[in-house]
Amino acid sequence: xxxxxxxxxxxxxxxxxxxxxxxxxxxxTAVVGTVASAKLNLSVVIPSxxxxxxxxxxxxxxxxxxxxxxxxxxxxxIGDSTVVAGTGGDQAAGAVTVRVFSNVGGTTGxxxxxxxxxxxxxxxxxxxxxxxxxxxxxxxxxxxxPGFTNAAITHPAFNNAVAGGTGTATTLTAVGKIVRQxxxxxxxxxxxxAYPAGTYGGTLAKNGIVTYTATAL
Amino acid sequence: xxxxxxxxxxxxxxxxxxxxxxxxxxxxAAxxxxxxxxRLNFSIVIPSxxxxxxxxxxxxxxxxxxxxxxxxxPATGIGNSTAVAGVGGDQAAGAVTVRVFSNVGGATGxxxxxxxxxxxxxxxxxxxxxxxxxxxxxxxxxxxxPGFTNGAITHPxFNNGAGGGTGTATTLTAVGKVVRQxxxxxxxxxxxxAYPAGTYGGTVAKNGVVTYTATAL
Numbered sequence: 001x002x003x004x005x006x007x008x009x010x011x012x013x014x015x016x017x018x019x020x021x022x023x024x025x026x027x028x029t030a031v032v033g034t035v036a037s038a039k040l041n042l043s044v045v046i047p048s049x050x051x052x053x054x055x056x057x058x059x060x061x062x063x064x065x066x067x068x069x070x071x072x073x074x075x076x077x078i079g080d081s082t083v084v085a086g087t088g089g090d091q092a093a094g095a096v097t098v099r100v101f102s103n104v105g106g107t108t109g110x111x112x113x114x115x116x117x118x119x120x121x122x123x124x125x126x127x128x129x130x131x132x133x134x135x136x137x138x139x140x141x142x143x144x145x146p147g148f149t150n151a152a153i154t155h156p157a158f159n160n161a162v163a164g165g166t167g168t169a170t171t172l173t174a175v176g177k178i179v180r181q182x183x184x185x186x187x188x189x190x191x192x193x194a195y196p197a198g199t200y201g202g203t204l205a206k207n208g209i210v211t212y213t214a215t216a217l
Numbered sequence: 218x219x220x221x222x223x224x225x226x227x228x229x230x231x232x233x234x235x236x237x238x239x240x241x242x243x244x245x246a247a248x249x250x251x252x253x254x255x256r257l258n259f260s261i262v263i264p265s266x267x268x269x270x271x272x273x274x275x276x277x278x279x280x281x282x283x284x285x286x287x288x289x290x291p292a293t294g295i296g297n298s299t300a301v302a303g304v305g306g307d308q309a310a311g312a313v314t315v316r317v318f319s320n321v322g323g324a325t326g327x328x329x330x331x332x333x334x335x336x337x338x339x340x341x342x343x344x345x346x347x348x349x350x351x352x353x354x355x356x357x358x359x360x361x362x363p364g365f366t367n368g369a370i371t372h373p374x375f376n377n378g379a380g381g382g383t384g385t386a387t388t389l390t391a392v393g394k395v396v397r398q399x400x401x402x403x404x405x406x407x408x409x410x411a412y413p414a415g416t417y418g419g420t421v422a423k424n425g426v427v428t429y430t431a432t433a434l
Contacts, residue, residue: 024270026279030433032323037430038271043419044338044346045289046412060293103295105413147296177413
């Protein structure tokens, strides 16, 4: 009898690895009310994404296009305070899309949005136009991207120092540690002062390029 | 007398295995029309089995391994309502086998199938994803196990309470007091909301493990 039991145990040990698979349960002496249980382990992986678009963009993908916004002052209105609309920008007439996404998390999940200039706009001949001459109107986009809050996003004021620098940051407040905000910035030239003829900015060398940064807080 | 009785008992015990044979009857004075009878007594022993498998399995074998189903959201699609298929599971792409056998009997022979969660899927940092984001599509398996009914088995809805708990039980109806049903559950992540980056669930501590139970009614 003892020998039989040993043979049975050896057989079970022999077959056990063959039968070794994901969870299943069997009860061979079950009665009414007996419970057999099996488990599954589920996980959802959410990648960490910080996304900023200003102007022409591809949703959640890098796009190397830098939009050009050009203000051409009419020859009859130089410095007469008649605001000059721009051309260019993906929203036309000197307006651009602003879109920020962040699920990076952190303590608040908020995002800091800022602008950086490299100096006042220059004509390359010693004359400059201060960034205070460029006005920015914030508004919602005509169409809302699903899931995004579409509204005016405060523009981070330009740094108008001679050597440029970072501007005045705007904080985008997270909801549930997620920032999904979009809007439109429409740029205009205030035209309150008369400047010598020329093209001011338009290149990096002439300080025409503003860099916007989104920082996950 | 007592000694005699003991000796007789010992002899009976000694001889009984030797004399243990099937019934035979002999009539040594048989005439025309004489009848002798010999009987055999048959019995079939059916073990009482309650079996549940969720995931990779070999029928009627217990195994402690637990399948992992992982849903990785694309960086370009966080919260955009595009359902995310899983990986893992013995049926591939986040699908698992479900197989139930019960011959326990009882009043109906039916089996109650349920799921138990321990809370919403957590990232371990205070943010959770509700189980309502996990959808389950029941269907038949590609191949039918002989003797089993292969069809869609209603998934017992997850308990989405903050503290978890048992879900909404499904009853598997017995035929002749026997349940032999199998099918497939395909899990997907609904992705209707943006969540902070991280891995939600995946461990018991982060509430990723669901326990399924089959109860013989």
